[in-house]
Amino acid sequence: MLVKLAWRNLWRQKRRTILTASALALALILSLVMRCIQEGSYSANIENIARLSTGLIQLQHPEFKDSQSIDDLLSADPEFIDFARELSTVETILPRIESFALAASGDKSKGILVFGIDPLPEDIYSSLSKKVISGSYFSERQNKGDKPQVLIAEGLARQLGLQPGDELVLYGQGYRGQTAAGLFTIQGILHFPMPQLNNQLVYMSLQSAQYLYSTGDLVTSWVLHTDSLADVEQAASALKQYYQQGVNVRDWLDLSPDLAQQILMDRTSGLILMYLLYGIVGFGLFATLLMMTLERQREFAVMLATGLLRSKLLKLICIESAFIGLLGIIIGLLIAFPILIWLLFNPITLTGETAQLMLEMGYDPIIPVLLDPQLFINQIVVVLGLLVLCLIYPLLRLYKIDLVSALKGGAHAA
Secondary structure: OHHHHHHHHHHHHHHHHHHHHHHHHHHHHHHHHHHHHHHHHHHHHHHHHHHHHHOOEEEEOOOHHHHOOOOOOEEOOHHHHHHHHHOOOEEEEEEEEEEEEEEEEOOEEEEEEEEEEOHHHHHHHHOHHHHEEEEOOOOOOOOOOOOOEEEEEHHHHHHHOOOOOOEEEEEEEOHHHOEEEEEEEEEEEEOOOOHHHHOOEEEEEHHHHHHHOOOOOEEOEEEEEEOOHHHHHHHHHHHHHHHHHHOEEEEHHHHOHHHHHHHHHHHHHHHHHHHHHHHHHHHHHHHHHHHHHHOOHHHHHHHHHOOOOHHHHHHHHHHHHHHHHHHHHHHHHHHHHHHHHHHHHOOEEOOHHHHHHHHHOOOOOEEOOOOOHHHHHHHHHHHHHHHHHHHHHHHHHHHOOOHHHHHOOOOOOO
16 A cells, blocks of 8 residues: 555656656766776776786795795696686686896896796787787797797886897706706797787797706696686685695786786776765755655644554555665666677777777776675665665654644754
């Protein structure tokens, strides 16, 4: 009975109901579009950084994070990583060796970072071959007696005056104090968008790196990539529980703290703007609900005088407000969802200097969108919470309404 009465009461003032619901819908539309674009940009940035260097999760020796030493290694035995392969959320697993060396050519030398990789899987994961600007990617077959191949970053090649086909000497410290020295042929030159990578990276096959550093069947890290960012926490938790003390499981937050900090700051500023938007809408909603209560005092007084309990009257107002909130949510979702679907398949394309800058950094010049059910749920909860907050004072006024004064139409019945 109360539900039916509440529904009829709403449409006695159609304009007020539609305007109030529209205000809620507008806030929901703007917040959803803003949050989906924000989170889409964050996901794209994290994905790009992960595929370019760190991965979303790494398994390392417990001491490797602080020492960065070639002595702190993990087993490269397939049985070691079998548990990770069994996780349904993990889609990519790559072994790597990361260490330092002195690169020399002629009378020039420079400290560099060496990556030992499995060429084919690594290329599938990070599209490393697409970054080759001169020469070629690793050859699938090498003739016996050929020097091992390396790929070097463009900035490093320029500093050492090297071209594909030239030779490069690497010298450093190997496993447990052994000397790491080797002569390599430059197979190709890579371009990286980040100067710190473009000036110091050298890639070689995992086997060449293991031979250079005398690590045998050991690696510095296993790089893992999950199906989505949402699966990282669950996968990392499972890996920590399985490997426990013998392995340090690091997720992208730990591997890329600067990126995590930037995202946190940007997300915080975005949330502040969103809640300011809700605050503005909330004032309008509060005023509407309060006026809806005050201008109907005589109506409420008559209902109370004829025997309606105050508790049921409060329920009636709550139901009316819930209908307004539900109507606003439905309108908002009906408008926002097609917009987001369109943006998902037709993302906003940037132009000019901004697009060029993004291309140089290795990113597509687009503004991606993330459609995550949790984002929709969060915004709906915020709208409902805003509605409840705006209802508190009008309900208190109604609960304390003076029946006699209200029946006379007094201005201060409550």
